[in-house]
Amino acid sequence: LGHDFPSNSVAWYRRTFELPKEDSGKRLWLEFDGAFRDCEIFVNGWFIGHHESGYGSFRYDITDVADCGGKNVVAVKVNASESEGWFYEGAGIYRHAWLVKTAPVAIAPDGIFVYSQFKNNAPEGMAEIHIQTQLHNWQDNSVAATVKCEIISPDGKSVGKTEKKLDLKSWADQQVESGFYLIREGELFDIETPIGWNAVSHTPILWSPESPKLYKLVTKVESDGKVVDRQETEFGIRTVGFDKDKGFLLNGKPYLLKGTCNHQDMAGVGAALPDALQYFRIAKLKEVGINAYRTSHNPPTPELLAACDHLGMLVMDENRLLGSDPLHLTWFEEFVRRDRNHPSVAIWSLGNEEFAVQGTPSGARVTTTMQDLVKRLDPTRPVTCNAAVGDDFPGINEAVEVRGWSYHIGTNNMDAYHAAHPNQPNVGSEQGSTVSTRGIYTNDAARGYVSAYDDNAQPWSNTAEQWWSFFAPRPWLSGGFIWTGFDYR
Secondary structure, three states: OHHHOHHHHEEEEEEEEEEOHHHOOOEEEEEEOOOEOOEEEEEOOEEEEEEOOOOOOEEEEOOOOOOEOOEEEEEEEEEOOOOOOOOOOOOEOOOOEEEEEEOOEEEEEEEEEEEEEEHHHOOOOOEEEEEEEEEEEOOOOOEEEEEEEEEEOOOOOEEEEEEEEEEEOOOEEEEEEEEEEEEOOOOOOOOOOOOOEEEEEOOOOEOOOOOOOOEEEEEEEEEOOEEEEEEEEEEOEOOEEEEOOOEEEEOOEEOOEEEEEEOOOEOOOEOOOOHHHHHHHHHHHHHOOOOEEEEOOOOOOHHHHHHHHHHOOEEEEEOOOOOOOHHHHHHHHHHHHHHOOOOOEEEEEEEEOOOOOOOOHHHHHHHHHHHHHHHHHOOOOOEEEEEOOOOOOOOHHHHOOEEEEEOOOOHHHHHHHHHHOOOOOEEEEEEEOEOOOOOOOOOEOOOOEOOOOOOOEOOOOOOHHHHHHHHOOOHHHOEEEEEOOOOOO
């Protein structure tokens, strides 16, 4: 742990930069996609904020302390003395950091949410594209604003436009609801649309790992006759869910998850991965037939999810720290808001192998609170929690929507659990954990070699053949995620 190496566990970062005078009057933000960990941020000598977690993204408004027309100094203290996981975690500012500038009237941070639903839950029917835009007015006076939305199809053509007017009070947020009904081309329709909605003739092009087609939502905010903010948001038209008998459903149809669990680091590289390496890793997994990726055991960098969106990979997006206190719920909400537009994200995971509280009443209550928060922020995706227990129901498992299985194959575990709780969907959130040495075909204890013939597993896990042979004839298990897709550390 870092506290064993005090001389290497605390670091200071400093960055000096100039801001033009024209930035006076804008809102200025510092955004960090992630830093490990326990950060204190200062700008021009002013304390700006303190963020403990090493995995969540965070931002601070620096408008009041920034010097527009002069030099600015950002100083960040990072303390990696304590850990958050039991795995290699790296240290320091290992993800991107950004300076963001907006007008006083603008889209709030992570303020856009776009998602799709199908009429009668069938992709052959009408697709509904729901758009939520949260605006903020950082001014003393109220303003009139117009939110304009345009959808661009995967082939670059405009599908349709909407607009909605509103009065935005001073120093206040306001959410705008708008959207589109996409009707299959050639079909007649006569739909009375709500204000801010539009019905258009366009056959939806569905997103899937086999065909990762992305649409683009262009959102413009106009005030006083000017465009004051503009954002582009990529999204996919698709639905996800879990059925108690059929397993995982993609676009209304059973879809077998052939996934891997992955730590965020790369062997020989560490935790600070270049963006191109995210795409390399996802492409390599797809080459061997993988269609799903679990972010074990923490929120990923946004660039990983972008790679999964573009290349076609379903994601179990996992939270690091279970908890329903205000701090952990704030981190959890920021995590969900940041990632909920990615079509690759198919299910939220509240946490991993929470042994100490897994079977407790408090574990059930905390799980319920966190799951309810997800549903308010994102009504489109199911929720799980990776549980390293067998046929055990009380606690987290009784509260979570989808039972996540960490190992424990067998009729006395999975079959017995399913028979006792037939209405709860299931997924193999962590399976396998076969150990092997590439190019070695016999065990050699003296050299520390293990055969690559799928002969060896941990005492608590299974070989690839064992777990897959059990899962394959049981569609209700939905498939699963093996440990692991890549070597790590």
